[in-house]
Amino acid sequence: MTILRGALAVALALGLLTAPLAARAQPSVKVRRIGFLRPGLPPQSWVEALRHGLRDLGYVEGKSIVIEVRFTDGGTDKLPDLASELLRLNVDVIVASGTLAALAARNLSRTVPIVVVGANDPVGAGLVKELSRPGGNITGLTNQTPDLGMKRVELLKEVIPRLARLAVLGNPTHPAYASQVKTIETGVRALGGQVELIAVRSPNDFEAAFRIARAAQGLLQIDDTLFTTHRTRLLELTAQNRLPAIYGVGEFVDGGGLMAYGPSFPEMYRRAAIYVDKILKGAKPADLPVEQPTKFELAINLKTAKALGLTIPPSVLGRADHIIE
Numbered sequence: 001m002t003i004l005r006g007a008l009a010v011a012l013a014l015g016l017l018t019a020p021l022a023a024r025a026q027p028s029v030k031v032r033r034i035g036f037l038r039p040g041l042p043p044q045s046w047v048e049a050l051r052h053g054l055r056d057l058g059y060v061e062g063k064s065i066v067i068e069v070r071f072t073d074g075g076t077d078k079l080p081d082l083a084s085e086l087l088r089l090n091v092d093v094i095v096a097s098g099t100l101a102a103l104a105a106r107n108l109s110r111t112v113p114i115v116v117v118g119a120n121d122p123v124g125a126g127l128v129k130e131l132s133r134p135g136g137n138i139t140g141l142t143n144q145t146p147d148l149g150m151k152r153v154e155l156l157k158e159v160i161p162r163l164a165r166l167a168v169l170g171n172p173t174h175p176a177y178a179s180q181v182k183t184i185e186t187g188v189r190a191l192g193g194q195v196e197l198i199a200v201r202s203p204n205d206f207e208a209a210f211r212i213a214r215a216a217q218g219l220l221q222i223d224d225t226l227f228t229t230h231r232t233r234l235l236e237l238t239a240q241n242r243l244p245a246i247y248g249v250g251e252f253v254d255g256g257g258l259m260a261y262g263p264s265f266p267e268m269y270r271r272a273a274i275y276v277d278k279i280l281k282g283a284k285p286a287d288l289p290v291e292q293p294t295k296f297e298l299a300i301n302l303k304t305a306k307a308l309g310l311t312i313p314p315s316v317l318g319r320a321d322h323i324i325e
Helices: 002-025 044-056 079-088 099-108 148-159 177-190 203-213 225-229 231-240 265-280 302-307
Strands: 032-038 065-071 093-097 114-119 138-142 165-170 194-199 218-221 245-247 259-262 297-301 322-324
Touching: 032 044, 032 079, 032 099, 044 065, 044 265, 065 079, 079 099, 093 099, 093 265, 099 114, 099 138, 114 265, 138 265, 148 177, 148 218, 148 245, 148 259, 165 177, 165 203, 177 194, 194 203, 203 231, 225 231, 297 302, 302 322
Parallel strands: 032 065, 032 093, 093 114, 114 138, 165 194, 165 218, 218 245, 245 259, 297 322
Antiparallel strands: 259 297
């Protein structure tokens, strides 16, 4: 009995000694840290699309990845501070929402990989050398094609045949503002109309902008994170002034806007996860081509059309991907 108890004691002792060794021998999963940077509160659907895309690729939040979300109140002056905060956290890659967020991150680091989503003109803004070979630490997805602004003008004209004066709301501080305005003006002139350019640099400009815009027959809003962040207030002012409007972001139509035409932003964030995955597996942003949109979605809010006394032509309805009735 004494010998048996001694053998058990030895076995137990060996087990206690070898168990930690076995645990240490098991491979540990490296947790990768992903930064998300945006001027303004991102729509929840965008962040969830990124998370969903990463889950589809096998990442488990809290176990194999951690997503650090940082955003401003809509302005851009705090972007460098937030980008610096992400860099201090030693993020493996930064997902930058829009051109200005990507510029803020790139100005602080030329080595940490950056995946930009929704860049209006990545070459013109100096983010990349060329779309096919970016050449630096930035790659990602652009949300523009050369004629996108013109197509939005044409759609609004189909719905409002009397459209002679178009109010264009835009932020002149955005790097891609000038190129977008040029495309829109070309489209409006081709249809025999006039453009009323209205500069909006902050929420303080909203009220005055709509006092000018109300004289037009329609409104086109140039994509900008300032507008997406404050879309609820902008939609209220658009409704109060009974302006038929077209946007580039579908979330405006969900909130009561008349129409939106452009690439799906949730889809772009889902595809951004593919870029993140490739970079985490060793790919260099310099070698990953910037993706241009190939599929565009038209969203129409029939409730808003009815409130404005508009009838959407069957030719336009037949092209719609999303209809709110």
